[in-house]
Amino acid sequence: MTDWLGDPSGPGARWTASLAWVIFLVFLAVIAAVWALLGYLMLRGRRGSFAEHLPWNEGGGKGWVIAFGLVAPAVVFLGCFIGSLVVMDAVPIEGAHHHDMAMKPEITVTGHQWWWEVRYNGPDVFTTANEIHIPAGRPVTIELKSNDVIHSFWIPELHGKVDLIPGRDNTITIEADVPGRYEGQCAEYCGEQHALMRMAVVAQDDAAYKAWRYKESQPAILPQSEPAITGLEVFEMKSCSTCHTIRGTRALATVGPDLTHVAGRAQLAANAIPNSHAYLAAWIVRAQTLKPDSEMPNLDQLTGDELTALVAFLRTLQ
Numbered sequence: 001m002t003d004w005l006g007d008p009s010g011p012g013a014r015w016t017a018s019l020a021w022v023i024f025l026v027f028l029a030v031i032a033a034v035w036a037l038l039g040y041l042m043l044r045g046r047r048g049s050f051a052e053h054l055p056w057n058e059g060g061g062k063g064w065v066i067a068f069g070l071v072a073p074a075v076v077f078l079g080c081f082i083g084s085l086v087v088m089d090a091v092p093i094e095g096a097h098h099h100d101m102a103m104k105p106e107i108t109v110t111g112h113q114w115w116w117e118v119r120y121n122g123p124d125v126f127t128t129a130n131e132i133h134i135p136a137g138r139p140v141t142i143e144l145k146s147n148d149v150i151h152s153f154w155i156p157e158l159h160g161k162v163d164l165i166p167g168r169d170n171t172i173t174i175e176a177d178v179p180g181r182y183e184g185q186c187a188e189y190c191g192e193q194h195a196l197m198r199m200a201v202v203a204q205d206d207a208a209y210k211a212w213r214y215k216e217s218q219p220a221i222l223p224q225s226e227p228a229i230t231g232l233e234v235f236e237m238k239s240c241s242t243c244h245t246i247r248g249t250r251a252l253a254t255v256g257p258d259l260t261h262v263a264g265r266a267q268l269a270a271n272a273i274p275n276s277h278a279y280l281a282a283w284i285v286r287a288q289t290l291k292p293d294s295e296m297p298n299l300d301q302l303t304g305d306e307l308t309a310l311v312a313f314l315r316t317l318q
């Protein structure tokens with residue numbers, strides 16, 4: 001099984017997974033102890049108070065109440081609390097007060113209802129969405145911002161949850177041991193489509209990562225053949241360009257995801273649907289069915305030819 005907390009693939013996730021296992025085992029031990037005691041009492045005791053059948057029961061079992069009603073829970077909870085503090089300290093998350101950091105975080109992720117804007121801060125600056133590429137085996141700093149409500153960034157295999165809070169920037173350092181695709185999910189309820197606010201980190205070896213970065217930083221390669229040429233015109237003329245950017249065209253709006261290289265992403269709409277020809281066409285005319293209440297309207301006034309051209313054009317945007 002992949003994509004879950006128990007299968008850590010980076011330093012941050014290893015800490016959290018260890019803590020989760022320790023706490024789980026401690027609670028198993030507590031449950032086992034309680035059941036063992038209960039079993040013992042059921043076998044021994046028929047009449048009288050429970051305490052009578054316990055060893056060490058002077059004062060009607062008061063010692064037991066103090067030991068297992070107060071001291072033991074206090075020790076267990078204090079232990080878990082201290083463990084959590086140690087893990088919190090070890091996991092590389094920084095709050096707004098570290099903002100005088102010498103280096104600008106490499107990536108800025110901004111939460112929107114209900115998708116992720118992903119900005120690479122340099123040396124080559126560009127924006128993409130929902131799919132975050134990083135070099136495998138290297139720590140990468142990510143600044144987390146919100147455009148509206150509180151969201152939470154969580155790739156279970158790579159790191160612990162960190163909130164994206166309006167007006168306050170958090171920074172997290174993530175690292176993936178090996179190349180791979182690591183799926184994540186908004187982890188703070190943020191409205192109707194919270195469950196479809198997903199994302200993925202794609203860790204690549206250095207050469208593949210460099211190639212991806214170069215490709216993403218470039219403007220779109222404009223279509224040379226029909227129907228894609230018409231598709232670009234439709235995109236610029238219809239409302240698409242009031243919400244989306246495609247670098248190299250006249251579409252420069254930033255309400256929705258940057259579509260300059262949308263065909264290069266594995267999934268669409270914050271990983272709600274696959275990035276296939278059919279789903280792309282369905283998304284354009286029926287976004288409100290696939291993701292009700294999202295900011296992308298149903299563009300159902302397009303003619304069949306316009307839709308065909310539009311999809312052909314968007315599919316060229318590798």
Ligand SMILES: [Cu+2]
Pocket residue numbers: 150151152186187188189190191194195197
């Ligand atoms: Cu959410």
